[in-house]
Amino acid sequence: MHIEFRHLRTIKAIHEAGGLAKAADQLHITQSALSHQVKGLEDQAGVELFVRRSKPLRLSAAGLRLLRLANQVLPQIEATLNDFTGLRDGSSGRMHIAIECHACFEWLFPVLERFRKNWGDVDVDIRPGLAFDALPALMKEDVDLVVSSDPEELAGIEFIELFDYAPVFVASKDHPLAKKDYIDATDFRGETLITYPVERTRLDVFSELLIPAKVEPAVVRQAELTAVILLLVASNRGVSVLPDWVVREVIYSSDYITRPLTKDGITKRLYAAIRSDERDKPYMQELIKLARIEARKLQEA
Amino acid sequence: MHIEFRHLRTIKAIHEAGGLAKAADQLHITQSALSHQVKGLEDQAGVELFVRRSKPLRLSAAGLRLLRLANQVLPQIEATLNDFTGLRDGSSGRMHIAIECHACFEWLFPVLERFRKNWGDVDVDIRPGLAFDALPALMKEDVDLVVSSDPEELAGIEFIELFDYAPVFVASKDHPLAKKDYIDATDFRGETLITYPVERTRLDVFSELLIPAKVEPAVVRQAELTAVILLLVASNRGVSVLPDWVVREVIYSSDYITRPLTKDGITKRLYAAIRSDERDKPYMQELIKLARIEARKLQEA
DNA sequence: TGAAAGTTATGAATTTGTCTCATGAACGTG
DNA sequence: CACGTTCATGAGACAAATTCATAACTTTCA
Numbered sequence: 001m002h003i004e005f006r007h008l009r010t011i012k013a014i015h016e017a018g019g020l021a022k023a024a025d026q027l028h029i030t031q032s033a034l035s036h037q038v039k040g041l042e043d044q045a046g047v048e049l050f051v052r053r054s055k056p057l058r059l060s061a062a063g064l065r066l067l068r069l070a071n072q073v074l075p076q077i078e079a080t081l082n083d084f085t086g087l088r089d090g091s092s093g094r095m096h097i098a099i100e101c102h103a104c105f106e107w108l109f110p111v112l113e114r115f116r117k118n119w120g121d122v123d124v125d126i127r128p129g130l131a132f133d134a135l136p137a138l139m140k141e142d143v144d145l146v147v148s149s150d151p152e153e154l155a156g157i158e159f160i161e162l163f164d165y166a167p168v169f170v171a172s173k174d175h176p177l178a179k180k181d182y183i184d185a186t187d188f189r190g191e192t193l194i195t196y197p198v199e200r201t202r203l204d205v206f207s208e209l210l211i212p213a214k215v216e217p218a219v220v221r222q223a224e225l226t227a228v229i230l231l232l233v234a235s236n237r238g239v240s241v242l243p244d245w246v247v248r249e250v251i252y253s254s255d256y257i258t259r260p261l262t263k264d265g266i267t268k269r270l271y272a273a274i275r276s277d278e279r280d281k282p283y284m285q286e287l288i289k290l291a292r293i294e295a296r297k298l299q300e301a
Numbered sequence: 302m303h304i305e306f307r308h309l310r311t312i313k314a315i316h317e318a319g320g321l322a323k324a325a326d327q328l329h330i331t332q333s334a335l336s337h338q339v340k341g342l343e344d345q346a347g348v349e350l351f352v353r354r355s356k357p358l359r360l361s362a363a364g365l366r367l368l369r370l371a372n373q374v375l376p377q378i379e380a381t382l383n384d385f386t387g388l389r390d391g392s393s394g395r396m397h398i399a400i401e402c403h404a405c406f407e408w409l410f411p412v413l414e415r416f417r418k419n420w421g422d423v424d425v426d427i428r429p430g431l432a433f434d435a436l437p438a439l440m441k442e443d444v445d446l447v448v449s450s451d452p453e454e455l456a457g458i459e460f461i462e463l464f465d466y467a468p469v470f471v472a473s474k475d476h477p478l479a480k481k482d483y484i485d486a487t488d489f490r491g492e493t494l495i496t497y498p499v500e501r502t503r504l505d506v507f508s509e510l511l512i513p514a515k516v517e518p519a520v521v522r523q524a525e526l527t528a529v530i531l532l533l534v535a536s537n538r539g540v541s542v543l544p545d546w547v548v549r550e551v552i553y554s555s556d557y558i559t560r561p562l563t564k565d566g567i568t569k570r571l572y573a574a575i576r577s578d579e580r581d582k583p584y585m586q587e588l589i590k591l592a593r594i595e596a597r598k599l600q601e602a
Numbered sequence: 603t604g605a606a607a608g609t610t611a612t613g614a615a616t617t618t619g620t621c622t623c624a625t626g627a628a629c630g631t632g
Numbered sequence: 633c634a635c636g637t638t639c640a641t642g643a644g645a646c647a648a649a650t651t652c653a654t655a656a657c658t659t660t661c662a
Contacts, residue, residue, distance in 0.1 A: 002306060002307065003306065003378060003382070004305045004306050004307065005303065005304065005305050005306060006303065006305065006620095019637095019638070019639085020638070020639060020640095021637080021638060021639080029620095029621070029622085030621070030622055030623080031638080031639075031640095032621075032622065032623075032624095032639095032640085032641085033620070033621050033622070034639095035639060035640055035641080036620075036621075036640090036641085037620085037621095039640080039641090040619095040620090045382070045385045046385065046386075046389050047385050047388050047389055051441070051442045052628095052639080052640095056638090057638080057639075058442075060442075061388060061393075061394060061395045061424065062384075062385055062388045065381055065384050065385070065388070066381060068381075069377060069378065069381040072377055073374050073377055073378075076370060076373055076374055077304060077370065077374075080366055080367060080369075080370040081304070081346070083363075083366050084346045084347065084348050084363055084366070085347075087348050087362060087363050087366070088347050088348055092362075093362060094362045123362065140352070141352040141359075141361075307649090320608095320609070320610090321609075321610060321611095322608085322609065322610080330649090330650070330651085331650070331651055331652080332609085332610075332611095333610095333611085333612085333650075333651065333652075333653095334649070334650050334651070335610095336610060336611055336612080337611090337612085337649075337650075338649080338650095340611080340612090341648095341649090353610080353611095353657095357609090358609080358610075
């Protein structure tokens with residue numbers, strides 16, 4: 001036999017009730033059960049837990065030691081169980097986010113900043129590493145939310161619409177294309193295009209414009225950070241295509257010009273992919289709400 | 302079902318081994334048992350403990366919380382069990398001492414002071430309150446050692462000889478009786494006798510001298526503290542009879558004289574009464590040894 | 603993509619352990 | 633000393649954990 005929580009509860013109850021019989025009532029078991037239990041414990045520990053010579057059954061030195069253990073340990077269990085109800089009812093949980101779209105940092109960061117305020121018990125993280133396998137990771141519960149613009153039909157996964165955005169052409173104000181009202185695929189011929197360092201199929205400018213039109217820019221140069229891309233564009237080292245929420249920040253800067261792609265502009269939609277069973281968790285809903293608000297703010301700026 | 306230590310050990314093992322099967326080996330039970338156990342736990346707690354979608358069975362948020370509990374709690378149990386082996390093998394325990402003889406503080410305190418150094422795990426205390434019922438208290442395990450000068454035949458109790466001492470007459474150097482070489486019972490007639498505040502039968506001067514001789518002092522005055530008794534004696538407010546280990550400290554002081562009781566002197570023997578089943582405990586033996594040493598030192602002083 | 607290997611889940615049977623019931627023993631009290 | 637209280641004990645009832653056998657699932661590798 002091993003020492004178990006049951007025994008700690010027993011010791012504590014006997015001590016507090018001041019006797020087997022009363023403790024037994026309190027624990028809703030018989031006095032006999034307690035007696036057996038104590039005996040078992042004593043056999044196992046090899047020490048007497050109670051002083052039996054006197055009637056009001058007092059704790060021995062060893063018994064007191066065990067009581068101390070009980071007083072340490074039982075509250076810790078309580079605390080754990082409480083945390084569990086938190087996890088169950090959704091006031092705490094995990095929110096590890098994978099972003100397929102590089103520029104999403106821009107709006108996601110402020111969102112998480114606000115989210116953190118009200119949901120301190122939720123463990124928040126961004127996992128940039130797995131841009132590729134984001135959806136498999138979501139299914140495997142490696143992450144809990146994926147920001148994506150390509151909804152797929154997947155069992156147990158659903159894509160929740162966040163907001164629409166437009167990929168927008170950005171160039172230096174001195175660039176020749178600044179003269180045009182809108183930009184077509186053919187305009188990229190001979191240009192240096194600056195993109196995030198991901199495969200082309202995952203870049204709007206390629207998937208929506210250049211690949212269908214079978215146009216290849218003169219040079220494709222990659223930069224990790226949005227700020228760096230803008231820097232390169234400003235100094236006329238190339239042109240780029242960025243989501244409107246990014247360029248909105250620079251739209252009034254006299255260094256840049258922005259133009260729609262194609263005459264009618266291109267619109268894309270961003271989704272939050274989550275596991276269906278987490279859709280109703282309150283913090284999940286909250287995060288999505290915050291994302292929509294934040295996006296609107298950025299686009300209205 | 303309740304959460305039990307078993308479950309904590311299980312969670313910990315699964316996490317460390319990285320899988321049910323390996324953990325099962327480690328715990329010397331079958332993989333099936335672990336699976337059932339985890340299932341039971343999850344049902345009980347109402348939360349998923351593991352992420353099952355991926356193969357190497359990872360802990361979920363709740364699982365991690367439980368692991369934290371395990372890492373807190375299991376060492377505490379270990380510690381308790383270790384303390385128990387201490388209690389079993391006698392390196393720790395309780396040493397609550399009742400003293401029937403008031404003056405015993407004088408030598409007992411230094412003894413306990415030294416005892417404490419080597420037996421820090423033993424809970425030491427002096428219980429002055431129960432001078433009367435000291436022996437019943439010993440039987441009931443209210444105390445563990447009684448210092449007494451009256452051995453009795455009691456089941457489960459044995460009296461271990463500590464050392465011999467002599468009750469000695471003390472008076473001011475200016476007292477008339479200072480002229481005598483030894484003091485008889487009749488010398489107390491007309492004197493003020495200062496004693497500890499206990500019943501006469503438990504005072505050597507009465508039990509050994511005055512009661513047999515049917516002598517009553519003029520006044521019997523009581524004082525709690527040895528120092529106070531000596532103070533009163535020094536200022537010639539009365540005479541007293543104290544154990545030699547006490548007066549040895551003042552013997553060279555020019556304020557006092559000490560004289561033997563009766564021509565041949567009276568010798569008494571002090572005992573440690575303990576429960577027989579504790580006789581062989583190492584700290585018990587040590588305490589008795591220290592008591593003898595201390596007494597010799599005091600009497601040789 | 604389809605075995606093969608490895609890992610976890612499940613159901614029924616079995617074993618183990620815990621509890622209850624009935625009763626006895628010990629203690630304290632009037 | 634009888635009586636009420638409190639704890640201990642043994643046998644049987646019951647509940648729970650474990651095992652065995654096997655299914656279901658994942659991952660890996662060809």
